[in-house]
Amino acid sequence: MGEFGFIIHPVTGARDMARKYPLARVLPEFVLEQIVKRMAPKPVSEITGVRGAAGAPAHGWFVGCPLTPRQFVSLPTEFVLSKIIRAAELAQELGAKVVGLGAMTSVVGDAGFTVARNVDIAVTTGNSYTVWTAVEGAKKAAALMGADISKARVAVMGATGSIGQVCVRLMAEQAPSVMLIGRNEVRLAEIAASVDGKAEIRYTTDPIIGLRDADIVITVTSAVDTVVPGDALKPGAVVCDVARPRDVSKKVAKERPDVLVIEGGAVEVPGPVDFHFNFGFPPKTAYACMAETMILALEERYESFSLGRDLSIERVREIGALAEKHGFKLAGFRSFEKQVTEEYIERVRRAAGKA
Numbered sequence: 001m002g003e004f005g006f007i008i009h010p011v012t013g014a015r016d017m018a019r020k021y022p023l024a025r026v027l028p029e030f031v032l033e034q035i036v037k038r039m040a041p042k043p044v045s046e047i048t049g050v051r052g053a054a055g056a057p058a059h060g061w062f063v064g065c066p067l068t069p070r071q072f073v074s075l076p077t078e079f080v081l082s083k084i085i086r087a088a089e090l091a092q093e094l095g096a097k098v099v100g101l102g103a104m105t106s107v108v109g110d111a112g113f114t115v116a117r118n119v120d121i122a123v124t125t126g127n128s129y130t131v132w133t134a135v136e137g138a139k140k141a142a143a144l145m146g147a148d149i150s151k152a153r154v155a156v157m158g159a160t161g162s163i164g165q166v167c168v169r170l171m172a173e174q175a176p177s178v179m180l181i182g183r184n185e186v187r188l189a190e191i192a193a194s195v196d197g198k199a200e201i202r203y204t205t206d207p208i209i210g211l212r213d214a215d216i217v218i219t220v221t222s223a224v225d226t227v228v229p230g231d232a233l234k235p236g237a238v239v240c241d242v243a244r245p246r247d248v249s250k251k252v253a254k255e256r257p258d259v260l261v262i263e264g265g266a267v268e269v270p271g272p273v274d275f276h277f278n279f280g281f282p283p284k285t286a287y288a289c290m291a292e293t294m295i296l297a298l299e300e301r302y303e304s305f306s307l308g309r310d311l312s313i314e315r316v317r318e319i320g321a322l323a324e325k326h327g328f329k330l331a332g333f334r335s336f337e338k339q340v341t342e343e344y345i346e347r348v349r350r351a352a353g354k355a
């Protein structure tokens, strides 16, 4: 049986700890942050029932790395990394042969290399499959809105990041125009110059300029707060928010009924899977980075598949094919924790038509 571990942390702030410790609901956030900082990594729950191709089983553990998104970026990197490494060691002690780095645990430092050097099991950020699902999900959602990728203008926000860069490259093979949005102009220029394909490639550090003519937006920054300016979006735009914590605020859904914001990277897991822990998704649904870790376990392919900030397109395609082989598929679309129905899409289309 394939054995895996996956490291999680409170994503929306210290109060997210209430998913495991109900007392966290009543304590002030700043008190909770101090407690969280001092807590050691712990097993959170057992993951059972993952069944891949020909019924191949996988079994795993969620391991908690208690730090909030803000603490991941503001505390000293050595402290944060030592906590992630301890969580990965714990996964190893529980029997995992591959461990996935969830949300901010894959963003800190060198995106997994240091963690991989410090444990005797394979480590993956899960970012290759995240790219695959972000691109496929954004295209599918755009089709529901009546947009055809072969004619669409695409924008990628966080285009200098591990996931963002490869989203740019894949989109440039399919769309006529790709806009890279980021903070570092020099990096943006380097990435833009290295993109193959016929697409028109532009870049900007100004999200308002970058978003204004985009039909499809993939946003995947590691910002702690929301960064997508809702008023910059084009009527009828589809925004695939892959970031955790989110890049798009709930306010955007309220103020822009003419744009479709979907949660990127949600995947249906094959088999009678039970996470024994509610991380806010419907039953049998996981983040793509979790799914990549499960796929490697099902394949008993214990290698560090996705590490660092230079992912390869070949690996993205490979994990996409392996996911299909084992029966993983894009989950139904959700927008701010609600199912996206045909009626909802019709309402967005009508509002976009009026706008």
Ligand SMILES: NC(=O)c1ccc[n+]([C@@H]2O[C@H](COP(=O)([O-])OP(=O)(O)OC[C@H]3O[C@@H](n4cnc5c(N)ncnc54)[C@H](OP(=O)(O)O)[C@@H]3O)[C@@H](O)[C@H]2O)c1
Residues within 6 Å of the ligand: 102, 103, 104, 106, 107, 111, 125, 126, 127, 130, 158, 159, 160, 161, 162, 163, 164, 182, 183, 184, 187, 220, 221, 222, 223, 224, 227, 242, 243, 244, 245, 264, 265, 266, 287, 288, 289, 290, 309
């Ligand atoms: N949904 C899923 O299944 C899934 C799976 C894996 C990861 N994720 C999430 O995806 C996000 C990105 O991960 P990654 O591994 O690609 O991270 P990464 O390699 O660190 O890249 C992050 C990108 O965000 C940009 N950025 C950081 N802070 C920003 C800010 N305040 N404003 C604007 N841009 C900012 C960075 O720009 P600079 O180059 O200027 O620093 C960089 O382009 C994270 O939120 C992570 O939790 C989701």
